[in-house]
Amino acid sequence: MFSRAYKTIVTAPPLVWVTIFLIVPYALMFCYSFWSVSSGQSIVHSWNLQNYHELLRKPVYWETLLRSIWIAARVTVFSLALGYPLAYFLSFYAGRRKDLLYQLVIIPLWVSYLVRAYAWKTILGSDGVLNTLLQYVHLTSHPLEFLLYSPFAVVLTLTHIYTPFTILPIYAALEHIPRNLVEASTDLGATPTQTFWKVILPLSIPGVVAGATFAFVLSLGDFLAPLLLGGPSGIMISNVVVSLFGAAYNWPLGAAISLGMLVIVVSLLFLSEKLEKRWSFS
Amino acid sequence: MSADRPRSRWLPIHAVAVFAFLYLPIAVLILYSFNRQGVGGFPPHHLTLDWYRILFADDAIWDSVLNSVEVAFAAMAIALAFGIPAALALDRAQFPGKALFRRLVLLPLILPGIITGLSLLMLFNLAGTRLSLLTIVLGHGTALISVATTEVFAGLQKLDRAQEEASLDLGATYWQTFWRVTMPNLKLSIIGAALLIFTLSMDEIAVSFFLIGRENTLPLEIWARLRRGITPEINAISTIIFAFSLIAIVLWYRLRVRTEGGAEIGAELLETSEPHP
Numbered sequence: 001m002f003s004r005a006y007k008t009i010v011t012a013p014p015l016v017w018v019t020i021f022l023i024v025p026y027a028l029m030f031c032y033s034f035w036s037v038s039s040g041q042s043i044v045h046s047w048n049l050q051n052y053h054e055l056l057r058k059p060v061y062w063e064t065l066l067r068s069i070w071i072a073a074r075v076t077v078f079s080l081a082l083g084y085p086l087a088y089f090l091s092f093y094a095g096r097r098k099d100l101l102y103q104l105v106i107i108p109l110w111v112s113y114l115v116r117a118y119a120w121k122t123i124l125g126s127d128g129v130l131n132t133l134l135q136y137v138h139l140t141s142h143p144l145e146f147l148l149y150s151p152f153a154v155v156l157t158l159t160h161i162y163t164p165f166t167i168l169p170i171y172a173a174l175e176h177i178p179r180n181l182v183e184a185s186t187d188l189g190a191t192p193t194q195t196f197w198k199v200i201l202p203l204s205i206p207g208v209v210a211g212a213t214f215a216f217v218l219s220l221g222d223f224l225a226p227l228l229l230g231g232p233s234g235i236m237i238s239n240v241v242v243s244l245f246g247a248a249y250n251w252p253l254g255a256a257i258s259l260g261m262l263v264i265v266v267s268l269l270f271l272s273e274k275l276e277k278r279w280s281f282s
Numbered sequence: 283m284s285a286d287r288p289r290s291r292w293l294p295i296h297a298v299a300v301f302a303f304l305y306l307p308i309a310v311l312i313l314y315s316f317n318r319q320g321v322g323g324f325p326p327h328h329l330t331l332d333w334y335r336i337l338f339a340d341d342a343i344w345d346s347v348l349n350s351v352e353v354a355f356a357a358m359a360i361a362l363a364f365g366i367p368a369a370l371a372l373d374r375a376q377f378p379g380k381a382l383f384r385r386l387v388l389l390p391l392i393l394p395g396i397i398t399g400l401s402l403l404m405l406f407n408l409a410g411t412r413l414s415l416l417t418i419v420l421g422h423g424t425a426l427i428s429v430a431t432t433e434v435f436a437g438l439q440k441l442d443r444a445q446e447e448a449s450l451d452l453g454a455t456y457w458q459t460f461w462r463v464t465m466p467n468l469k470l471s472i473i474g475a476a477l478l479i480f481t482l483s484m485d486e487i488a489v490s491f492f493l494i495g496r497e498n499t500l501p502l503e504i505w506a507r508l509r510r511g512i513t514p515e516i517n518a519i520s521t522i523i524f525a526f527s528l529i530a531i532v533l534w535y536r537l538r539v540r541t542e543g544g545a546e547i548g549a550e551l552l553e554t555s556e557p558h559p
Contacts, residue, residue: 002374007371007377009367015371022389025401028404083300089293089296093294104301107531110482110485110527110530112485112524113485113487113488116308122322122517129322160304160307163300217393218392224505238396258397265397
């Protein structure tokens with residue numbers, strides 16, 4: 001029903017914008033990763049695999065990447081462990097309060113990332129709220145130093161930030177489950193526990209996959225929480241990239257790492273889409 | 283539905299615990315913005331408004347707020363100007379590479395900000411563009427097209443195609459049909475998208491981090507101060523940001539209840555997979 005001109009007019013402008021501001025920049029990132037920096041700190045536009053050799057040779061990059069993956073994995077597991085039961089409660093038991101509770105989930109989602117990371121910094125510091133509280137009630141006599149500037153602080157803060165990201169897709173998946181399936185399961189004699197494990201959980205897997213992807217991908221690429229709360233032991237792969245683009249001034253090497261992250265992220269998105277399709281019953 | 287299912291005892295307890303985990307840090311942050319002694323120290327005593335007084339006299343902060351507002355409006359204009367056509371294209375046009383196009387438009391929504399920020403930094407560097415608020419606007423605009431597209435696309439899915447067909451059959455041009463039938467039907471989706479884009483842009487830091495010139499946006503101004511040390515003044519501005527975010531979200535939520543009728547509002551915002559028609 002829509003004419004060719006109409007389709008062209010709505011398609012062309014976003015296509016052009018996306019080409020200039022997404023495709024070209026990603027392509028540039030790709031090119032940069034094969035360039036190098038001369039001793040005079042200028043970019044040498046000759047193609048070589050030097051950066052990738054460097055990444056393979058120096059264990060520090062691998063160790064940081066593995067630490068980032070380990071931090072992101074913990075954030076994902078904790079977010080799901082906190083988020084799933086809450087989404088389940090919202091969808092099946094919240095009753096009239098469902099709407100209000102749902103709003104309470106989305107509010108933190110859109111409240112400034114910085115504000116929330118900062119809040120944790122003030123809580124976890126050695127004269128922070130938590131340490132002074134613990135000493136006030138005489139649970140400890142010295143401030144606990146491991147609370148701030150540690151991977152623990154990063155995992156805690158990122159879990160706080162990404163838990164709502166896992167709740168929403170899980171809740172959406174749970175809401176999509178036809179309630180008569182649940183009733184049928186009960187009528188046929190299944191206990192609530194059996195109904196949950198055999199009917200509800202399998203049908204909510206697409207939501208779990210979507211939520212886990214969000215939590216993992218976004219925390220894997222985070223560099224602000226580690227800068228603010230991580231200390232030297234909480235450095236993540238993006239912090240390495242930030243320093244390569246800043247003080248260390250080695251854009252090509254930084255681009256190679258970013259490209260690696262981009263490849264990891266896009267493969268995970270691809271994988272999660274496949275998983276979601278495989279598990280969705282419609 | 284919930285009445286005939288057995289209630290579990292630990293589920294509500296878990297829910298309360300998770301909400302506490304999500305909200306207590308924010309409550310602490312707000313509480314200490316009124317603490318004369320500074321951030322930390324338990325119990326807080328000598329509640330005061332001094333930090334707000336200091337904040338309101340702090341010109342650097344208010345300059346950055348102004349910058350952020352300008353950036354947010356400009357980013358909103360870009361994201362809507364390209365996001366609405368993108369949603370229309372995804373809904374009604376067929377072209378080679380459409381699936382790839384959809385993925386690309388939505389990618390910045392899930393991509394860590396560092397990748398969007400750095401790839402644009404390389405583009406601006408190559409083009410010889412000096413970093414300024416304008417580069418941040420382009421960064422935010424590009425990243426937030428995804429939000430405009432998902433929100434408007436959701437609106438289009440609810441739209442009754444017959445209305446547009448009737449308009450065209452009765453002799454209206456495409457242009458007239460667009461402005462008189464399509465747009466009025468999408469009004470609430472577009473306002474919702476605009477609100478969301480504005481809030482997200484005001485709060486954005488990861489992309490801006492790499493595209494910043496001489497002038498700071500509010501989050502970057504706060505970031506710069508955090509590196510120097512923390513004072514309740516930051517709690518005070520954070521409290522104000524929280525209050526404004528809260529208003530924007532509640533407004534957005536009400537709009538979405540009116541357009542979508544409740545249930546899984548906002549969920550499609552998190553879905554990068556194939557939309558279900």
